Amino acid sequence: MSNDERADLLDRFRRGDPTALAELYDRFAGRLYRVAFRMLGDHGLAEDAVQEVFLGVLKVRYRLGTLEDLSAYLFCCLRRAVGRLQVIRQRNKNLAHGSFQDAETGAPETQGGETIWSKWVLQALQQLPPEQQEVVLLKIEGELTFAEIAMALGISPNTAASRYRYALQKLRHYLSAQKE
Known part of the structure; x- marks a missing residue:
């Protein structure tokens, strides 16, 4: 995607063009999901992280005019979303086990040749x-x-x-x- 195409997409998105959000999602959701899954090791949580990124972007769409790099911005948002989900998951694990210590985290599972x-x-x-x-x-x-x-x-x-x-x-x- 060229810089002009990115600028046009962001401009349409800021103005509320519903196809622009769909286009953003189509261009980035797959890559965001793969990174989130590797970081979280859970399909559902990875989907939640990607959804959180796009909901957040939708909330701040009017402030995206000064954005230098859309990809970097989205992955930065993903990093924060994954961090929040990891904290919540750890808190839930600790509550379920009656413990407030950090538990060991295992490697992400591979399922069904995905x-x-x-x-x-x-x-x-x-x-x-x-x-x-x-x-x-x-x-x-x-x-x-x-x-x-x-x-x-x-x-x-x-x-x-x-x-x-x-x-x-x-x-x-x-x-x-x-x-x-």
């Missing part, structure tokens, strides 16, 4: 530090550039690229150890 990621790759991904894991998910599942990742996370593009490079090194090491 994903091409193998169990080993998912396990390896879970071994990464959260900031590297986030960059990998935004790059691969979100299909963002390093510049867009930088804007979404509030870091420099060089930091995003180095986190990605270090994550890939760690993933290679972990996977080669599993292979042996």
Whole structure:
């Protein structure tokens, strides 16, 4: 999508054109969902996160005129939505178990061949530090550039690229150890 197309889409959206929201959803929902699912490991919660992003965008549509990068903005919103859902899920787990300590989180499940990621790759991904894991998910599942990742996370593009490079090194090491 060119800059002119983005500007036109945002302008139509701000003016209340109902087809513009549908177009935004069609362009971004799949990528947002894939990242949310990898972060949350739950289909329902991932759907909730994406819905929260689009409801939030709808609420602030009049203020989107100064937006520099639509992709980065949407993934930044997704990151916040996922964080809120993780807190709620943890709180519910703690209440259900009568505990107020953090529980261990497992790797996201793969179900019915929906994903091409193998169990080993998912396990390896879970071994990464959260900031590297986030960059990998935004790059691969979100299909963002390093510049867009930088804007979404509030870091420099060089930091995003180095986190990605270090994550890939760690993933290679972990996977080669599993292979042996």
